[in-house]
């Protein structure tokens with residue numbers, strides 16, 4: 100497969116910017132495309148953290164008393180604009196992050212979905228009414244906006260993760276300050292342009308979404324700011340380790356979405372046709388650069404050889420190349436460091452007793468270019484060694500063997516991360532055991548689908564070194580609001596709780 104010319108990509112970016120309404124492809128942060136490794140110009144201006152937080156706080160004072168369903172109108176308009184510009188924004192995601200076309204479009208669809216969800220939510224931010232133990236009293240919960248919400252995002256979901264947070268924060272009444280990955284400034288510019296149009300169309304303050312372009316230093320200053328009520332940070336566990344103590348130290352609200360090391364157990368009764376497809380999508384899709392990508396396969400001894408043979412055949416024929424071209428299933432890694440990480444993990448796995456089954460080579464781009472395509476790799480491992488316990492952000496799948504389900508679950512949970520997991524089985528006892536209290540210890544536990552590709556309707560996030568945060572659907576909105584418990588006395592007496600008497 101041939102790669103597109105760099106000029107073609109530049110023209111495509113210019114066309115998408117023109118469609119979306121971004122006026123300039125210049126700024127402080129250099130942008131490159133992993134498709135050719137060439138420069139796309141630069142995007143975003145490095146902003147002033149104090150001024151940005153002050154403007155967000157100002158916007159908060161008006162937004163917190165705007166009725167939630169009216170706040171929902173802003174998110175509805177954003178969703179409409181995203182529908183209109185899905186094609187352009189999806190292409191930009193492919194060009195700047197390297198995702199194949201359908202995944203770039205899928206990311207924008209996810210933004211549209213969360214906008215729809217948040218609009219409905221804007222009429223359902225309800226609390227409980229609780230039976231009071233005192234006569235003539237009513238006990239209830241009310242939910243209120245908290246203040247500016249910092250949203251720190253990773254390169255691999257350059258637009259969707261912002262929207263998961265922004266859509267919920269905005270209907271919850273919290274202005275957003277977005278610190279996108281410094282590897283994807285152009286997609287952030289495009290999203291902000293659409294947001295600003297939505298805000299102007301419905302008459303909402305422009306400062307409800309501000310973008311702070313820059314690297315870890317800007318992110319660190321934002322996280323430390325005392326007027327940032329909520330920090331929602333998505334990225335590596337290393338980043339989370341730096342951010343968590345700072346936010347905890349000032350008693351801020353923290354939502355962490357960090358690294359994963361996701362596994363699938365393939366049981367003796369598994370439908371192997373289904374398993375091969377589910378494994379391939381989860382392990383090879385997005386070139387293994389999803390937080391939920393499948394990295395560990397724990398296969399029952401009775402099915403292991405057939406499974407690995409079938410997977411190896413699929414891996415050998417998977418179309419790798421230009422992510423914008425029809426038929427491509429694997430695009431580039433984000434950069435040279437990502438390729439070096441995959442190569443050194445393969446070396447380490449070899450030293451730790453592993454054997455390469457397939458893949459691992461750099462393909463397509465010539466050695467002199469700054470584009471990195473890798474043939475997805477499978478390594479057979481005799482046991483779960485240190486390297487298997489480490490998240491390597493690329494298409495590298497370790498295969499291990501088990502005999503009893505208890506052993507499989509124990510291998511499964513014996514890693515520091517706890518994001519996504521799955522089992523392929525047609526035995527209901529095994530499926531239930533996997534999802535039970537003594538089963539998978541992850542935030543996501545699936546049956547007969549791989550660990551990646553979540554819908555927005557469920558709460559998304561994971562345990563242990565994944566950070567414990569929950570975003571997106573279900574009741575994740577509660578993380579963006581403060582809860583007040585209200586007791587109302589409508590009697591003429593003042594009975595005290597727990598029968599305490601205090602007569603004066």
Ligand code: NAD
Pocket residue numbers: 251252253254255256278279280281313314315316317318319320322333334335336337338341342355356357358359389390391490492518560565
């Ligand atoms: P990264 O940790 O290098 O960067 C993520 C973001 O954090 C960037 O915007 C970066 O500038 C910022 N940052 C880094 N150090 C910081 C600091 N000290 N203070 C504040 N901000 C800081 O991650 P990446 O390479 O962009 O993304 C890949 C990683 O993200 C993987 O580990 C992946 O599993 C994880 N990820 C997790 C989820 C999830 O939902 N759990 C989703 C996507 C990606």
